[in-house]
Amino acid sequence: MDNFLGLEPDQSADRQFELLRSTVWSLATPTGRVHINRILSVALPAWRVQSEDKHASDEGLRAELRSGLSALQDAGDLIELRGGYWVPATVRLVELPQGAGHLLIGGMPSDLLPIGQDRIRVQGLYRHLSAPPASLTRLLPCESLASWSRLPTYASLLDWGRGVIDSIERQPYSPSAQDSFEFYLPGRARKATPQFKRWFTDTEAATGTLLARRTRAYGAREYRLIDVDSGRLVGSSTLPGIDVRRLMYCLDLEAQNPVSAQHTLGEDGPFWLLTSELPRPEQRLFSVFGGLTVPEDRPFERRWVFERSEEVALEAMRSLGIVVDTGSQRTR
Incomplete structure (x- = not known):
């Protein structure tokens, strides 16, 4: 089985993420930012030493480095700017529920923090503090778990989904012979079937607004809202910035067919x-x-x-x- 996100201690991965934090921190300190090419150049030799694949090519290792940077950006430790520049994110604490301690988020390397290293427990990307000292809590801002994880707030998932659909204007649409869509229709799927089995190539003469997807040139997947009238496609809009997966869960609820x-x-x-x-x-x-x-x-x-x-x-x-x-x- 592949192992992700620290189910078992992976000291190699821990060191690699810390290597990237330290590299960005040190290189960005003079000017406030550093270009990705400089990060890759400086971090590559040490990354090679820590890599499990001793025969990996430079191209493969650079791809791993880019993936690591993206993971740290997703975790909130680093920030990518326009033009390929990177900066360390503000160091802050995130309080976990039920007395589970705090996350330590931000781009400062662990060995520069005013805290003993034995108090930091590393789990994959994340640095945990069971009980941060008062000197640290006074020094660092605290971000809520909801804000850090970027969970949306809404009265109900159904209200959120309906608001998304109603807020997006569809334009008149006449499909060409080359247009080939799949439609997300949980009401047609067997009960509790996985979401990947809820896509169909026909609308069965439906009327309403459907979530659709198609594969564009070079394999890019595009999601759209499609208005249908007795099975005919009459309106369409793209879904920029919309959490499509969350919308799928909303449609599952509407169809009374949750996973x-x-x-x-x-x-x-x-x-x-x-x-x-x-x-x-x-x-x-x-x-x-x-x-x-x-x-x-x-x-x-x-x-x-x-x-x-x-x-x-x-x-x-x-x-x-x-x-x-x-x-x-x-x-x-």
């Missing part, structure tokens, strides 16, 4: 099994509480293990309409 999360007993212990991807903010949130594995032979499965604050993660699932099944089943 499920199953508590499962595996050979290595219990985990929560999902067969549909989560929106990115929920993934970010869950990775703080535990870790994710994806079996190589079952790539559609998402197996989450929570080391702390499990109920917070389960409540986040329920807010997406996911049916949380606590009756344990066994799997290989």
